[in-house]
Amino acid sequence: MNAAKTLPGWLLAIFLLALPAAHAAETGYTLRATEVKDKPFTDATTVATLPEKTVVEIVTRQGGWMQVKARDAKAGWVRLLSVRLGSPDARPQTGGNLLSAIGVGARPRTTSNATVTTGVRGFSEEDLANAKPNPAEVEKMKGYSVTADAAGEFARAGKLTAQDAAYFDENGKPVKGKK
Amino acid sequence: MSARRIALVLACAGVATLTACQSGGGFNVNNIDLSAIAKNVGNLKEVKEPEEIQIGGSMAETLLGASPLLDDAELQTYVNDVGMWVAQQSERPGLPWRFGVNSSDHINAFAAPGGYIIVTKGMMKQLRNEAELAGVLGHEISHVTKKHHLNALRKGALVNLLGEGLAASSDKHSELVRQLAGPTKELYARGLDKSDEFEADRVGVVLAARAGYDPYGLPAVLTTLATADPKDNFLSLLYKTHPLPQARLDKLTPGMATLDNLKATQNADRFQKLTRKLKVASN
Numbered sequence: 001m002n003a004a005k006t007l008p009g010w011l012l013a014i015f016l017l018a019l020p021a022a023h024a025a026e027t028g029y030t031l032r033a034t035e036v037k038d039k040p041f042t043d044a045t046t047v048a049t050l051p052e053k054t055v056v057e058i059v060t061r062q063g064g065w066m067q068v069k070a071r072d073a074k075a076g077w078v079r080l081l082s083v084r085l086g087s088p089d090a091r092p093q094t095g096g097n098l099l100s101a102i103g104v105g106a107r108p109r110t111t112s113n114a115t116v117t118t119g120v121r122g123f124s125e126e127d128l129a130n131a132k133p134n135p136a137e138v139e140k141m142k143g144y145s146v147t148a149d150a151a152g153e154f155a156r157a158g159k160l161t162a163q164d165a166a167y168f169d170e171n172g173k174p175v176k177g178k179k
Numbered sequence: 180m181s182a183r184r185i186a187l188v189l190a191c192a193g194v195a196t197l198t199a200c201q202s203g204g205g206f207n208v209n210n211i212d213l214s215a216i217a218k219n220v221g222n223l224k225e226v227k228e229p230e231e232i233q234i235g236g237s238m239a240e241t242l243l244g245a246s247p248l249l250d251d252a253e254l255q256t257y258v259n260d261v262g263m264w265v266a267q268q269s270e271r272p273g274l275p276w277r278f279g280v281n282s283s284d285h286i287n288a289f290a291a292p293g294g295y296i297i298v299t300k301g302m303m304k305q306l307r308n309e310a311e312l313a314g315v316l317g318h319e320i321s322h323v324t325k326k327h328h329l330n331a332l333r334k335g336a337l338v339n340l341l342g343e344g345l346a347a348s349s350d351k352h353s354e355l356v357r358q359l360a361g362p363t364k365e366l367y368a369r370g371l372d373k374s375d376e377f378e379a380d381r382v383g384v385v386l387a388a389r390a391g392y393d394p395y396g397l398p399a400v401l402t403t404l405a406t407a408d409p410k411d412n413f414l415s416l417l418y419k420t421h422p423l424p425q426a427r428l429d430k431l432t433p434g435m436a437t438l439d440n441l442k443a444t445q446n447a448d449r450f451q452k453l454t455r456k457l458k459v460a461s462n
Binding site for chain 2: 080081125129154160171
């Protein structure tokens with residue numbers, strides 16, 4: 001990534017924009033001691049155990065799982081919630097920048113100066129403060145709405161079936177209620 | 180309470196023609212009795228569903244005033260299909276749910292009372308599959324079913340709004356919109372209580388799971404957002420109005436295990452197909 005520092009800005013911008021959003025290489029680290037499974041299932045075979053703050057390369061993400069490769073350990077699957085993207089040293093929540101964003105896979109692709117120029121359409125605090133009510137857009141929004149029956153058709157087409165799941169409280173304990 | 184009643188009575192008395200003060204002194208806005216809302220607010224009673232929908236629609240006019248809908252009927256219908264299906268798993272399936280993608284490059288999503296939900300184009304571009312979209316929509320649907328915004332208004336802004344009394348107006352709906360615009364802007368710039376956001380996360384993942392989606396859709400989105408710079412312009416409002424993504428992930432972690440052995444559909448292909456235009460158009 002040091003090479004990026006020497007790139008001209010416009011080239012960097014092209015590089016950023018060309019990155020496929022969902023498939024860029026990402027790195028992260030384990031938030032806690034974590035079992036590595038050979039398949040993305042809880043009952044799959046454990047092939048390694050990574051200590052807390054192990055840096056991993058994320059090969060791919062699949063739902064609640066990440067396929068990872070740590071140095072000196074077998075590649076395998078760990079729980080999404082056991083990994084935090086970024087580096088354990090750099091703290092992305094408190095001061096990322098363009099280059100560190102590239103380092104963690106450039107997602108979200110929002111820190112590029114190239115995009116913060118003209119033609120940006122926003123919903124910033126200022127845009128909100130200056131908003132004039134737009135009844136025509138609400139009418140348009142109503143026009144796009146679908147019926148519950150249509151949504152059921154859509155779900156069937158997508159092989160989605162409703163299933164029971166209970167709400168849970170702050171401690172992760174199921175709470176009483178419907179379903 | 181009595182002060183607000185007085186304000187309403189004074190407003191009525193000041194109206195030159197009595198058309199705005201029908202039905203025993205109430206203000207009718209498209210058959211919605213605003214004085215009844217005022218009374219309910221004063222007593223902190225439930226706002227009735229038709230009134231809730233009217234309030235939400237008025238707020239949506241302001242939200243869409245900040246950024247209009249994206250002109251892509253296929254995408255808008257798709258988001259409505261996903262959202263309506265997830266909403267059917269909630270306690271309020273019969274609300275007139277309406278979903279929309281606005282044209283903003285900022286990364287955010289909004290709900291307004293009565294079933295109005297708006298996702299930004301910028302947020303859509305961060306998502307990888309339908310389960311992630313269902314997770315985001317599930318979070319917003321939960322704000323509606325739990326009446327988070329409505330309750331926030333009842334605690335503050337709406338009381339002031341109705342306390343002022345409505346001026347005489349030939350177009351009472353637009354008057355309601357006008358009166359709600361300030362409180363709406365204030366509420367969406369300030370955000371809800373953190374506890375409301377954490378609750379919407381917990382309820383949202385369950386709604387997505389009930390709909391058959393991978394419940395890790397929302398955690399996956401939060402994982403993506405957790406890498407971003409909080410000072411990033413496109414995330415500024417989201418970060419100002421929500422707890423940090425990693426804090427939300429930490430709060431969700433204990434409960435996610437309860438959803439582990441369910442069917443978990445992602446429908447990445449359908450999602451990619453229907454959002455392809457967004458990605459092409461963006462660059």
